[in-house]
Amino acid sequence: xxxxxxxxxxxxxxxxxxxxxxxxxxxxxxxxxxxxxxxxxxxxxxxxxxxxxxxxxxxxxxxxxxxxxxxxxxxxxxxxxxxxxxxxxxxxxxxxxxxxxxxxxxxxxxxxxxxxxxxxxxxxxxxxxxxxxxxxxxxxxxxxxxxxxxxxxxxxxxxxxxxxxxxxxxxxxxxxxxxxxxxxxxxxxxxxxxxxxxxxxxxxxxxxxxxxxxxxxxxxxxxxxxxxxxxxxxxxxxxxxxxxxxxxxxxxxxxxxxxxxxxxxxxxxxxxxxxxxxxxxxxxxxxxxxxxxxxxxxxxxxxxxxxxxxxxxxx
Amino acid sequence: xxxxxxxxxxxxxxxxxxxxxxxxxxxxxxxxxxxxxxxxxxxxxxxxxxxxxxxxxxxxxxxxxxxxxxxxxxxxxxxxxxxxxxxxxxxxxxxxxxxxxxxxxxxxxxxxxxxxxxxxxxxxxxxxxxxxxxxxxxxxxxxxxxxxxxxxxxxxxxxxxxxxxxxxxxxxxxxxxxxxxxxxxxxxxxxxxxxxxxxxxxxxxxxxxxxxxxxxxxxxxxxxxxxxxxxxxxxxxxxxxxxxxxxxxxxxxxxxxxxxxxxxxxxxxxxxxxxxxxxxxxxxxxxxxxxxxxxxxxx
Numbered sequence: 001x002x003x004x005x006x007x008x009x010x011x012x013x014x015x016x017x018x019x020x021x022x023x024x025x026x027x028x029x030x031x032x033x034x035x036x037x038x039x040x041x042x043x044x045x046x047x048x049x050x051x052x053x054x055x056x057x058x059x060x061x062x063x064x065x066x067x068x069x070x071x072x073x074x075x076x077x078x079x080x081x082x083x084x085x086x087x088x089x090x091x092x093x094x095x096x097x098x099x100x101x102x103x104x105x106x107x108x109x110x111x112x113x114x115x116x117x118x119x120x121x122x123x124x125x126x127x128x129x130x131x132x133x134x135x136x137x138x139x140x141x142x143x144x145x146x147x148x149x150x151x152x153x154x155x156x157x158x159x160x161x162x163x164x165x166x167x168x169x170x171x172x173x174x175x176x177x178x179x180x181x182x183x184x185x186x187x188x189x190x191x192x193x194x195x196x197x198x199x200x201x202x203x204x205x206x207x208x209x210x211x212x213x214x215x216x217x218x219x220x221x222x223x224x225x226x227x228x229x230x231x232x233x234x235x236x237x238x239x240x241x242x243x244x245x246x247x248x249x250x251x252x253x254x255x256x257x258x259x260x261x262x263x264x265x266x267x268x269x270x271x272x273x274x275x276x277x278x279x280x281x282x283x284x285x286x287x288x289x290x291x292x293x294x295x296x297x298x299x300x301x302x303x304x305x306x307x308x309x310x311x312x313x314x315x
Numbered sequence: 316x317x318x319x320x321x322x323x324x325x326x327x328x329x330x331x332x333x334x335x336x337x338x339x340x341x342x343x344x345x346x347x348x349x350x351x352x353x354x355x356x357x358x359x360x361x362x363x364x365x366x367x368x369x370x371x372x373x374x375x376x377x378x379x380x381x382x383x384x385x386x387x388x389x390x391x392x393x394x395x396x397x398x399x400x401x402x403x404x405x406x407x408x409x410x411x412x413x414x415x416x417x418x419x420x421x422x423x424x425x426x427x428x429x430x431x432x433x434x435x436x437x438x439x440x441x442x443x444x445x446x447x448x449x450x451x452x453x454x455x456x457x458x459x460x461x462x463x464x465x466x467x468x469x470x471x472x473x474x475x476x477x478x479x480x481x482x483x484x485x486x487x488x489x490x491x492x493x494x495x496x497x498x499x500x501x502x503x504x505x506x507x508x509x510x511x512x513x514x515x516x517x518x519x520x521x522x523x524x525x526x527x528x529x530x531x532x533x534x535x536x537x538x539x540x541x542x543x544x545x546x547x548x549x550x551x552x553x554x555x556x557x558x559x560x561x562x563x564x565x566x567x568x569x570x571x572x573x574x575x576x577x578x579x580x581x582x583x584x585x586x587x588x589x590x591x592x593x594x595x596x597x598x599x600x601x602x603x604x605x606x607x608x609x610x611x612x613x614x
Contacts, residue, residue, distance in 0.1 A: 017505050024507035025419055031411030035432045035481065038474060042439065042447045049450050100343025109337055118344050120602065125351040127598045129535025131565050132587045135572045136354050180350045187347060211329045213336040234438065241440020243538035244569060268442045275449065275542040290446045294439065301438035305431065
């Protein structure tokens with residue numbers, strides 16, 4: 001790249017050509033700066049819109065769960081708790097499932113074309129719009145799991161997470177649909193990082209007599225760990241911001257409950273539900289909630305990128 | 316005994332363990348492909364049954380009268396219009412920005428910062444893009460006094476498309492061998508001629524594939540539209556409709572899935588059918604196309 005530019009600078013050129021070139025370069029420069037402008041614009045606009053609510057409720061907004069437009073009292077604890085619980089629990093299920101699938105795709109248990117089919121099936125799953133998954137969750141998944149939830153409550157009701165009568169739409173269903181949405185992300189990134197592990201490492205491990213899974217657990221997975229971690233964090237960011245499918249199936253109730261079988265709320269579903277018809281200080285409070293969501297996902301994303309840079313494979 | 320140790324022994328704990336983990340991994344893969352199969356099957360069955368010619372020509376009826384739900388014409392056209400607006404904004408900006416990153420920047424702090432920004436912007440939740448456009452355009456009525464509009468919806472979607480377009484342009488251009496650039500510059504072409512005539516056309520296939528996938532993704536996005544474009548039951552007839560509420564397939568599915576009436580639910584399935592079939596078709600074709608390009612690529 002360096003070489004190319006010096007080569008270019010040394011040429012004698014006509015004025016018009018020089019100018020067109022300069023204009024073209026500066027236009028592309030301006031267009032690429034637009035990314036930064038949009039990003040900062042989003043952060044600033046959401047922050048300033050939430051300022052009214054921020055100055056009134058301060059950090060109390062984060063720990064109270066009153067949401068009452070009539071009395072003008074707002075707190076987003078239930079939604080923030082719901083966001084964290086649904087995203088973390090769904091991730092907990094997705095990680096083994098996704099990494100297991102990625103190992104299946106990168107190892108040679110079955111012929112290559114079968115693995116390729118599995119790989120593209122998982123990737124196509126990522127292309128299904130979230131609202132369609134929500135529709136499917138309402139009419140197909142919910143009836144399918146209904147009996148199971150009753151069973152769960154009956155036998156594990158002593159655990160606070162299953163302590164309430166299963167509601168038609170609840171947090172656990174949201175977690176399950178989130179697993180479906182995160183699976184492609186975790187699988188494809190884990191597959192890419194497993195593929196990047198050099199063959200030498202595997203051969204060396206086989207050479208000293210390690211079995212296939214000993215090799216996977218002690219050599220391949222540790223070598224691919226940073227990539228997998230970054231994928232997991234990206235998935236976490238997605239899970240926290242995921243709106244439609246969750247909104248359609250979580251039940252949208254601001255009443256706090258430990259139980260996953262009762263309706264819940266997430267920040268994004270609160271925004272989707274209330275933004276259209278909100279006015280007055282409710283709008284500002286919703287912007288405040290949006291700001292919280294944005295900060296959460298920004299932190300997770302930036303951490304993921306830092307991780308990729310810091311621990312990217314150096315073989 | 317010593318001879319035997321050279322043979323594969325089934326009962327050895329390491330072999331038993333290997334078998335166990337292998338079947339666990341196969342089990343994971345089986346679970347992983349189930350959702351797609353189930354989702355697509357149900358959409359084909361439930362949505363496919365609703366497909367009639369009237370579906371494409373009628374307006375949807377407002378929920379309530381339990382009779383006929385009507386069609387999805389305004390939503391179908393709305394999705395096309397909103398996605399087109401988003402593409403018109405995001406493709407020039409994204410391709411231009413990508414050109415700067417790949418062709419002009421030399422890995423300095425600015426380009427590092429922009430690449431970082433692109434990744435961060437890609438991670439911004441889609442609903443935040445809607446919130447941003449709501450604050451910027453809808454609540455300020457900056458666009459000729461209109462509030463919710465198809466145009467605002469298109470702008471919200473363009474924010475989501477932008478990182479994809481920049482990334483694919485940047486990566487597509489980086490794959491173009493430097494020799495081509497040297498050759499072009501060497502015979503006296505200027506930088507912009509080189510980019511427009513040599514490098515961009517060379518990278519066109521990979522950029523186009525990425526952009527098309529980005530558009531397909533945007534077409535299914537709902538969250539940024541629900542309070543920017545809102546929804547409309549009426550036909551889109553003229554240019555000025557851009558500045559009023561506009562329906563889209565995605566928002567139609569969202570609204571009608573939550574209705575208690577069977578007729579509206581069926582319409583939501585029909586809309587899902589059309590949306591999913593188009594998105595999957597685009598995805599599968601660009602996959603085949605990309606694989607084909609891979610094979611024919613010159614060294």
